[in-house]
Amino acid sequence: MIPEDEIRRLTSENRELQKKYETAIGYIREKVDQLLGVMGTAPLKSEELDDKTLIGVDPIGIISNSFAQILKHLNRTNEKLKITSEEINAIFKSAGMGILVIDRDMRVLSYNPMLQELFFADKPGILGQPCYKVICNIDGYIEDCPFRKIFETGEQVQQMKWVVNNRYYNVVGTAVRDELGTITRAVLVYMDITERILGEEALRKSEERYRDLFENANDLIQCIDPDGSFLYVNRAWCETLGYSLEEVQDLTIFDIIHPECSECGSEFKNVVYGEKTGHIEIKFITQTGREIIVEGNINNILEGGRFVGTRGIFRNITEKRKTEERLLTAQKIESLGVLAGGIAHDFNNLMNAVIGNIDLALIYSKPGDEIHQMLVRAEKAALLSKDLTSQLLTFSKGGAPVKKVTSIGELISDSAGFAMRGANVRCEFSLPADLWPVNVDKGQIKQAITNLVTNAVQAMPEGGLVSVSAQNVIVEGPKAQLNKEGAYIKITVKDEGAGISKEHISRIFEPYFTTRQTGSGLGLAATYSIIRAHEGFIEVESSVGAGTAFYIYLPACRGEAESENNIEKNRLPEAGRGKVLFMDDEELVRETAGDMLGYMGYDVAFARDGNEAIQIFEKARGSDSPFDVVIMDLTIPGGMGGKEAVLRLLEIDPGVRAIVSSGYSSDPIMANYRQYGFVGVVAKPYKIKDLGEALKKVISPGE
Amino acid sequence: MQVIKYDICGQICPSTLLTALKEINNYSQQLMDGEITLVFYTDNRDAVTTIPESAANMGYTVNVTKMEKCYMLEISGGRK
Known part of the structure; x- marks a missing residue:
């Protein structure tokens, strides 16, 4: 039996323990709820977990383990943040751009070394200063600073080519928010682009200079791409080829290569494919169809080592080539002239013998005889050949005219007739019979008229009318101011051709000027020269579509012209x-002359060259039978000619009467014989009457 | 990758939270090493917030998927 006192004691103890247990459980629940509160969740309800389950679940243990993991996680996160922070710091310090951090009041919170170097290398105490003062050097608040918008809108702000202290920057500003999303600061990054801007400016100026150079160059400059299209042409190119820049865009190089120059086309194909570079000469055709010749250099355009086109720089050498051609032509003409002159000289010498002997034979034969007629025909043919050599000589040297009083009418009709032979033009002559005579070199005047009539025929390829007329005129008044007053023969040659434009008419008498592809440009120049040498003048009237008229004025003269009809009557020389x-x-010449002189009654001695003549002359002078006259040939191949011999004779006898004779009838000595010491002249081939007249003039000058 | 599933439907927060935290603690190393994924099925609205928040604070990745009768919370490693 448990005593009642013990039972009361145990019951009281039990009640104490229960109270303590409930207190402990209450404490545990309270701490669990506290911890759950930290975790962010609601406290435990008593019906959720009973006391026994609560202790079994060990919520404090669970939550503390969780806290341990949270702590570990925080530590790891801190480590990462630390590393990131160090990375950001390294970037901040070593960035090649200036970085500035400012607060909402635009005050400097931090900056990197580069920013300091850019803006305030020598300024202390920048932190806390307003950015507009330290960066922009402006004391006052800037209302419209673009970077202020970062704090207003939170959006990134960019400023390109921002100019500060004469340097250029690209600036980017970005907002930085706190944990509540409020923008508390801004990061501005400054990239110095001054060098790039200056480089771009220098490049632009350089390009402008080169463009200026290319555009103002007189040379033609072009760039073409691999398919031949034009990438670039300069102003000189456009002006020379006659295309606008817009028109060039539709062209290729093959459009301007002259179609007749096939080798130019294949040459340029090699150029376009990059296979031909260096010097090139090529023919182009302008927009108006005019041919031009250019020469220059071509080189390849490479981009990144890749062929992208060619560049050509050319000089227009059309005029130069024309000049060279003219020079060559002139040289050829001169060579031909020398040859022609030589041939004419020799021919004249031979014709001298032919004509001289025919002349003598005609004197000895009777006019009615058959043989006389044959001789007349032979003489005519011989005289025609003399005209031919005369033309040859005019062509060869075109020298001073050797004049004779002539009836111009016959001369004009003969020359015009010759020029129109075979042409499909009609000719109308108006040549009055009473035309005054002229003192002219027949060969040269024939050439002048032939040139004009030939031009008239060529001006009418489809046919037409050539009018040739002559009239006696008196030149006075305004026309006479440029030329001598007096009596002239006015010869008109008129055609119905295309006419000459105003642009060209002032140049038609220039040597080598021609508007025809095949013309030499010498005909009118020669005509002009011939007329001026005869102290005449030439005029032209023409306009496009109205034909052309040339007017030759030749001074008229007194004296009787020798016509064909007079020849027979005047054949006989005076004794x-x-x-x-x-x-x-030439032996033939000596023999013929000997016969002529003998017929006329002169005593003749002969010499083969100047030296022999001097010896014979000197010897005769010393005797009692000196020579009255010396007739000397100008040109003695391999020996002394008349020009030198006469000077020697004049030394021996200052009164020597020397007559010069030559097959070179256009030699200046023949035209101006007196200046060379001669007193007379007779041109080969001559007839007996010519020789007789020359002698009479010298021996009996007064008669 | 091993997947462990927990059906904690019917539980209310904070019990659901404590249950999830306990399992996360148990498998913390495997979760960190990426060897395991924990899947919680819950019908508690509070748990759908508290569990992911706590797991994220602990360094894990959480996916929340609403399903027909509940929510699926997938928790996997955060060590990336």
Whole structure:
């Protein structure tokens, strides 16, 4: 039996323990709820977990383990943050751009070394200063600073080519928010682009200079791409080829290469494919169809080592080529002229013998005889050949005219007829019979008229009318101011051709000027020169579509013209008397002259060259039978000619009467013989009457 | 990857939280090493917030998917 006192004691103890247990459980529940509160959840409800389950679940243990993991996680996160922070710091310090951090009041919170170097290398105490003061050097608040918008809108702000202290920057500003999302600061990054801007400016100026150079160059500059299209042409190119820049865009190089120059086309194909570079000469065709010749250099355009086109710089050498051609032509003409002159000279010498002997034969034969007629025909043919050599000589040297009083009418009709032979034009002549005579070199005047009539024929390729007329005129008044007053023969040659434009008419008498592809440009120049040499003048009237008229004015003269009809009557020479020394290297010429002189009654001695003539002359002078006249050939191949011999004779006898004779009838000595010491002239081939007259003039000058 | 699923539908927070935390603690190393994924199915709205929040604070990745009658909370390693 348990005593009642013990039972009461145990019951009281039990009640105490129960109270303590409930207190402990209450404490545990309270701490669990506290911890659950930290975890962010609601406290435990008593019906959720009973006391026994509560102790079994060990919520305090669970939560503390969880806290341990949270702590570990926080530590790991802190480590990462620390590393990230160090990385950001390293970037901040070593960035090649200036970085500035400012607060909402635009005050400097931090900056990197680069920013300091850019803006305030020597300024202390920047932190806390307003950015507009330290960066922009402005004391006052800037209302419209673009970077202020970062704090207003939170959006990134960019400023390109921002100019500060004469330097250029690209600036980017970005907002930085706190944990509540409020923008508390801004990061501004400054990239110094000054060098790039200056480089771009320098490049632009350089490009401008080069463009200026290319555009103002006189040379033609072009760039073409691999398919031949034009990438670039300069102003000189456009002006020369006659295309606008817009038109060039539709062209290729093959559109301007002359179609007749096939080798130019294949040459340029090599150029376009980059296979041909260096020097090139090529023919282009302008927009108006005019041909031009250019020469220059081509080189390849490479981009990144890749062929992208060619560049050509050319000089227009059209005029230069024309000048060279003219020079070559002139040289050829001169060579031909020398040849023609030589041939004419030799021919004249031979014709001298032919004509001289025919002349003598005609004197000895009777006019009614058959043989006389044959001789007349032979003489006519021989005289025609003399005209031919005369033309040859005019062509060869075009020298001073050797004049004779002539009836111009016959001369004009013969020349015009010759020029129109075979042409499909009609010709109308108006040549009065009472035209005044003229003192002219027949060969040269024939050439002048032939040139004009030939031009008239060529101006009418489809046919038409050529009018040739002559009239006696007196030149006075305004026309006479440029030329001598007096009596002239006015010769008109008129055609119905295309006419000459105003642009060209002032140049038609220039040597080598021609508007025809095949013309030499010498015909009118020669005509002009011939007329001026005869102290005449030439005029032209023309306009496009109205034909052309040339007017030649030749001074009229007194005296009787020798026409074909007079020849027979005046064949016989006057008899003469005296001693003649005849010098010529050609035996035939000496023999013929000897017969002529003998017929006329002169005593003749012969010499083969100047030296022999001097010896014979000197010897005769010393005797009692000196020579009355010396006739000397000008040109003695391999020996002394008349020009030198006469000077020597004048030394021996200042009164020597020397007559010069030559097959070169256009030699200046023949035209101006007196200046060379001669007193007379007779041009080969001559007839007996010509020789007789020359002697009479010299021996009996007064008669 | 091993997946362990727990159906704690019917439990209310914080019991659901304590149950989830206990299992997460038990498998903490495997979770960190990426060897295991724990999936809890709960129909308690509070648990859908408290469990992911606590797991995230502990450094884990949590995906919450609403299903027809409950929510699926997938907890996997955070060591990436």
